[in-house]
Amino acid sequence: MITVALAAALRDAGLRWHPTTGDRFVIDKPGVDDDVYTVSEMTVERHDYPSGTVLGFNGTTEWALDSVDAAESLWLPREDQLRELLGPAFVSLTAGYTVTATIAGETRAFTESLAADAYGQALLAYISAALA
Template structure:
């Protein structure tokens, strides 16, 4: 799982969360920063409140939070979700875009090739390497990752 800080950077850069069952998320700035939540049938689910998407909770025993807007939480995408978002963005960029992940000393290297340029992102985990590459694309003008 990627760190909350990287997930927040991705969110701020424009990565959209299309909620699906079993997605992971964090709730920042409410004394819950070190906890990870999962969308599931029983505890948390997505709903609309006054036309806005929210994460709603089924009577949790720990604290009383009926719902929270998805804009207030931070999605923690899985390795697979990050890889799919990155591959989709590279595919839309065309121009012989390439994606490669390799194990290297100290972690993983995600290499992307786009527009004749090859970039490498070395991180401790494969998820973080994909996340850094995706963040790079999100912050480049003209690249669509949605």
């Protein structure tokens, strides 16, 4: 799982989240951003309203929460989701967790201690280059 700091950098760079079953997230507020939640049809459900998306908490594990606006949540994309978002820019993942990607016509390598973080750093560079 990527770090909250990297997830925030990706969001701030323009990555948008459309909640789906299996997605992990934190509530993006100081003091409550340590707990990771998972969107599930049984526990946390996505409710789409004309005013926006709300994540509804149901069941006993989240008893203190009724719902939180998706805009107040921070998506923690999985490794496979990050790789998919890189699309054709992704070249390879090698041992030692180095992701190689083609960004703005240049082959670049991103090495991290976790594969998801390497993918996240590559995606951050990709998004930033696309916006430049």
